[in-house]
Amino acid sequence: MRKTHIVGNWKMNQSLAEIETFFNELGELSDINCAAWIAPQGMHLPILLEKKLEGFAVGAQNCCEQDSGAFTGELSPKSLKDLGAHFVILGHSERRAIYKEQNALLNKKLHKALENQLVAIFCVGETLEEREAGSVEAVLKVQLTEGLKGLTDSHIGKVIIAYEPVWAIGTGKVATPEQAQEVHAYIRKELANISGFKPESTPILYGGSVKPANVEGLLTNEDIDGALVGGASLTGTSFKELCQNSK
Template sequence: MRKVCIAGNWKMNMTPSAGAAFAAELAKAVKDASVRVVVAPPFVTIGSVVKALENSSIEVGAQNMSDQVSGAFTGEISPEMLKDAGVTIVILGHSERRAIYGETDDFINRKVKLALSHDLDVILCVGETLEEREGGKLEEVLKRQIVEGLKDVSADSMENIIVAYEPVWAIGTGKTATPDDANSAHAFIRNEIEKLYGKSVAESLIIQYGGSVKPSNVKDLMAMEHIDGALVGGASLTVEQFAPIVRYNK
């Protein structure tokens, strides 16, 4: 049985003080959660959120990470820094990193392998743009991002990988793939993982959906066979929105 993971990606929101106050309030609101819960604050907010959640089961993740351990890389954050700050999981390959900052599959793959080598779990984001979807390239894009993003990642390491399917056209737009469309994409991803790693790894893989997830649609999405969680953006910034998503099965 796959354990559901609900992750909140705060993006460039929440100062350290605001993040700590929010985290403390969220912990109270979801203390009975039966799913894995992750929040991913901006780098400067991580420390205050870790402290606010020290008596909670909520995990703290990072939104990105360098592909290097240390050195002359101004502005970058290493896996060792994240670990020491209390981070347990890192989001890599988010569509905004790909589209705005030009991150390639090869670059993302280097980050994935480095994160795993430092005992960090990884949420690997994959997904198509509207142009790619309308051009019939959905499966081509997903296959490339999966194969290249997981290149040289062992089957044993896959237990530390979550894949997040995020159709780029549905992120922050209010548009959401229908549950059936999302489930179909998730099924395709699971099938590609089976080709790479075998049926047992594919069946145990957690695949999140990301793209305008909100309290009003989370139950329908989570009812789908191949959807095992959510990577939540805007709706993760208020307790009123995020707590009902985390507690969708209550």
């Protein structure tokens, strides 16, 4: 059975005071049954790594495709692992759109993250234009086949897929549970065509304006195994509600 994951992506948000307030609101996590993960800004990783909560893990929002070298401003996956990070998010739609990260680069980042024993949350998704053109499956097929190629059997078990329809991120729009399930089912079917993947055991998360009020409806679908959450993960109260509603 695939474990439910609620992953908070804080993006470039949260001051030190806001982080303290978050954990005061969050309290203990002993009453939840999901994995509760947070990806803060890079400079805040050590602060969150000090928190010892049941089911709680900390990761990064991105990493470099190299372990070390002259890569000013980058995050080394080796250093992330040394620091104690558990996971890294790769291929988020904002990285693809704003920083023009392509599938070939993301594949290199993925390999390097997995070599360093980090769990990799690999993001895929279509724009509104691609959806309206009926190209959802074609777009996802390219992102999956090019982004996930060349992985070893030992690495595949550390890959989580996150489907984030770009048109639903930060817009207040959300795919209906039926729309999300349809795409998740396609992703799971497509994973079967990628060497080494066991689609029935690979978690697939949904990302796109997920909130405490809609997360339960999304997770009633058999192929939706959790959520990658932005704004609704920024307060401890909301994040805990997300986790409690993820049954």
